[in-house]
Amino acid sequence: MPSQERMSSFSFTIDEECPETWARAGTIHTAHGSIQTPIFMPVGTQATVKSVSPEELQEAGVAIILANTYHLMLRPGSQLIADFGGLHQFMHWDGPVLTDSGGFQVFSLGHLRKLSEEGVAFKSHLDGSPHLLTPENVMQIEFELGADIILPLDICAAYPCTRDAAREAMERTHRWAERALITRERHQSNQTLFGIVQGAFEPELRQQSARFIGKLPFQGLSIGGLSVGEPKIDMWDLLRYVTPELPKGKPRHLLGVGSPEDLVTGVGLGMDMFDCVLPTRVARHGGLFTRYGRINIKSARYRAEHAAIEESCDCYTCRNYSAAYVHHLARSGEQLYYRLGTIHNLRFMLRLASQLRAAIIGGTYPAFRNNFLAQYMPTSEQVRENQREKWKAARSR
Numbered sequence: 001m002p003s004q005e006r007m008s009s010f011s012f013t014i015d016e017e018c019p020e021t022w023a024r025a026g027t028i029h030t031a032h033g034s035i036q037t038p039i040f041m042p043v044g045t046q047a048t049v050k051s052v053s054p055e056e057l058q059e060a061g062v063a064i065i066l067a068n069t070y071h072l073m074l075r076p077g078s079q080l081i082a083d084f085g086g087l088h089q090f091m092h093w094d095g096p097v098l099t100d101s102g103g104f105q106v107f108s109l110g111h112l113r114k115l116s117e118e119g120v121a122f123k124s125h126l127d128g129s130p131h132l133l134t135p136e137n138v139m140q141i142e143f144e145l146g147a148d149i150i151l152p153l154d155i156c157a158a159y160p161c162t163r164d165a166a167r168e169a170m171e172r173t174h175r176w177a178e179r180a181l182i183t184r185e186r187h188q189s190n191q192t193l194f195g196i197v198q199g200a201f202e203p204e205l206r207q208q209s210a211r212f213i214g215k216l217p218f219q220g221l222s223i224g225g226l227s228v229g230e231p232k233i234d235m236w237d238l239l240r241y242v243t244p245e246l247p248k249g250k251p252r253h254l255l256g257v258g259s260p261e262d263l264v265t266g267v268g269l270g271m272d273m274f275d276c277v278l279p280t281r282v283a284r285h286g287g288l289f290t291r292y293g294r295i296n297i298k299s300a301r302y303r304a305e306h307a308a309i310e311e312s313c314d315c316y317t318c319r320n321y322s323a324a325y326v327h328h329l330a331r332s333g334e335q336l337y338y339r340l341g342t343i344h345n346l347r348f349m350l351r352l353a354s355q356l357r358a359a360i361i362g363g364t365y366p367a368f369r370n371n372f373l374a375q376y377m378p379t380s381e382q383v384r385e386n387q388r389e390k391w392k393a394a395r396s397r
């Protein structure tokens with residue numbers, strides 16, 4: 001599609017590759033600035049990363065945010081956002097933005113939606129009003145939202161599902177991908193369209209999907225349909241089939257995945273971009289990241305702690321407040337807690353991403369990964385067991 005390539009200011013270059021794993025450090029250029037990968041993208045569901053301002057995002061090192069098409073099309077509506085000049089202007093964020101296609105949210109509506117070759121009909125979770133998403137009108141909606149990187153409508157198969165259901169969802173996703181590309185060409189926008197790889201938990205289907213979507217003129221690839229309730233080890237196993245089939249020169253986005261340990265493991269399996277509500281969501285509930293694992297700031301052990309949440313942390317919260325004060329705010333349900341907790345976790349994720357990048361460039365990624373995973377202790381025994389499995393799996397790659 002020559003015209004879109006001519007108009008787009010998007011590019012991706014690989015700066016360094018790890019010789020022992022599939023990790024790579026890269027640079028993505030967009031019209032709203034550059035992104036150094038690997039990168040974590042915070043989720044701004046309603047055109048805001050809950051409780052923090054764009055200036056605070058910037059200070060935490062956030063380079064790109066993800067916004068949800070499903071939520072924004074229903075409220076306030078994509079046309080209204082377009083009238084304000086698009087998402088960047090509406091929300092006062094001038095860095096890069098990625099919008100998802102709404103597919104994942106619609107498919108999680110269960111009985112409220114109906115699937116056909118044309119698209120997916122659903123009822124709004126807000127007021128029950130009927131809507132139809134098609135590969136074509138999703139392009140129109142995302143065109144109005146105006147994000148730098150956009151995703152086409154796809155089908156996330158149920159978990160677990162039969163092989164036939166997985167194949168059907170994947171094949172339809174492929175047909176919809178082609179329809180999205182044709183529609184996008186008509187819009188003549190300079191937005192960057194990523195393709196979505198599906199195939200549920202069938203290695204062969206995943207390989208087939210990676211090859212099919214990888215050959216289409218998408219400028220990047222998102223891996224969809226993972227982190228839907230499966231054991232983490234299954235997700236990493238599947239990526240071992242997917243990554244080798246993907247074109248090397250396009251950025252790879254692992255949709256909806258992004259705990260600290262996921263980021264560290266996923267990078268070694270060739271992923272460049274991660275997004276997840278987890279870091280900001282758990283922060284609001286008192287879960288704060290440290291290099292030794294997630295702590296609960298509401299715990300009595302922080303009641304009189306003079307030190308910061310993590311003494312080596314360079315975030316606004318840790319530079320200015322004791323753990324005891326943050327503990328007090330969290331226990332009292334004060335508004336300021338949500339902001340301070342969120343800032344700390346965001347900074348943790350963005351610092352981790354840049355440490356991963358530095359390790360890849362310095363040729364020390366495998367050692368960095370092993371040290372991080374050995375130190376980072378998840379809270380429960382169950383989680384700890386998963387962690388061990390993941391670590392072993394990552395090492396055996």
Ligand SMILES: [Zn+2]
Pocket residue numbers: 309310313314315316317318319343344347
């Ligand atoms: Zn901090």
